[in-house]
Amino acid sequence: MLEYTPDTITDAVLQQMEQTPDARLKQIMAAAVRHLHDFAREVRLTPSEWLFGVQFLTKVGQMCSPDRQEFILLSDTLGLSTLVNLMHDTTATEAATHTSLLGPFFRENAPALAYGEQIARNDPGDEIVLWGRVTDVEGRPLRNAQVAIWQTSSEGAYDLQIDPSKPNFRGVFHTDDAGRYLARTVRPLGYFIPLDGPVADMIRAQHRHGKRPAHIHFLIGATGYRELVTALYLAGDEHLEDDVVFGASADLVVQERKDDPDCPIPGARSIHFDFTLSRASEADKLTGRVGADPSQILAPA
């Protein structure tokens, strides 16, 4: 019978997983085991380091709640979420606006708002108009597209961090017949990732600043088109180049303007961005969304 060595144990595990009926699960788990073992062999992981890892992942799981998803935060800070986004974009039927992180603060149940309404309540920050069009890749307007917007307060906190029972700084709009969207908000602020959890412990141990540049999240959907999860990043933020979760990207940086002659509301501070969506493919139905609502993740099956 068997007596394993550090080199033969991997094959023994793969062999025991050989009967997995789902071909994709089998492929993913075999790759996960090979890379996990390669990692442990490369660094010659010791028992105490292994234990430290077990403790760390346990803490990450236990920090998760209906209002917080620490594993998504871990994935974000390790660049995995952005890698998955980037690969997802390469599978689109057409070259559309790029994906950016959904992040842990999206909620399904945001208030439905009318064209031009303000998403922020009781915030003294500077009002900014968000405007532009949602089109296909050839510039044809997508009417009645759903445009969900969410962001921090002008002080850098999401509603879920302030008071989960009071939705704020988020709303769901729809485009008009010309594919136009119009929303009002306040200028969001860059912020630190949650500092009271194990991921923040990791970030501090790595001497990383832990900050995200100021940004506004968008989730845009139109029938027949691939759902777009993205975000716009405010030009001038000092952390555009070293976003702790690798979300900021040059093509998603927007400039706030004070007197844009094209802005639908003359004289307003405004941000203009036109989104393009790729036609959906059959495969899109299976690949899902880049991110998740923690309250859904923790819901009973």
Add this chain to the structure above:
Amino acid sequence: MLEYTPDTITDAVLQQMEQTPDARLKQIMAAAVRHLHDFAREVRLTPSEWLFGVQFLTKVGQMCSPDRQEFILLSDTLGLSTLVNLMHDTTATEAATHTSLLGPFFRENAPALAYGEQIARNDPGDEIVLWGRVTDVEGRPLRNAQVAIWQTSSEGAYDLQIDPSKPNFRGVFHTDDAGRYLARTVRPLGYFIPLDGPVADMIRAQHRHGKRPAHIHFLIGATGYRELVTALYLAGDEHLEDDVVFGASADLVVQERKDDPDCPIPGARSIHFDFTLSRASEADKLTGRVGADPSQILAPA
């Protein structure tokens, strides 16, 4: 500024971790990120698969409690724990008895028992005598070595699964002046890993049987020697070759005997095994134990 691709994102993450002051943490995290990204690229991980993984790991963390460590179980079923053990053994000063899994059922506070005492209470199973010596690699007896023993009932359940408040099937002995240990127990039974958690969901999806062969755990310590965490596996068990956690190994299989003339208790059913310990090195103080007590993992820092 940056616009990442699936190939450049990894370097961006490594660069952001470049300032990590602890050289070993930096090495481990860099390797973890490279292998994690290589895994995702190899399988072209989709958003919905990524989300499934996040949900799975979250459930694993939330299943952990002071009486249960689902992340250790996950590590065990992926062969990582055995790999870490095997590498640990190669770093010993001397070639001693091999390590086997500590498993999730070890407890620091087991009852101290006298030479020859029975560790099982209120169990109708067959009594078995465990006996042998603890020596250095040259066969010199290690006196007053601590020998912690734990196992399942004769029906295959640990005390923590039956009633965590009532320790049973475990005890701590000490060797005599000739390095001998003597304990009584009942014949343990092979068992399924816990079937109500996410790891069991994974095992079922992989069409693995989920069973461990019958075994008896040992944790042996003597001043100046490397602590030995191991287990003895009962010959004849049908799952010696395909232990779901890859713990069973040919050199740790023992044969129960009915009339071993050398057994200290004449006529008893008995299992004989001599353990050898390696002298400790300075490095051993840092590498720690292969496994952990979940109640310690979840204790506040």
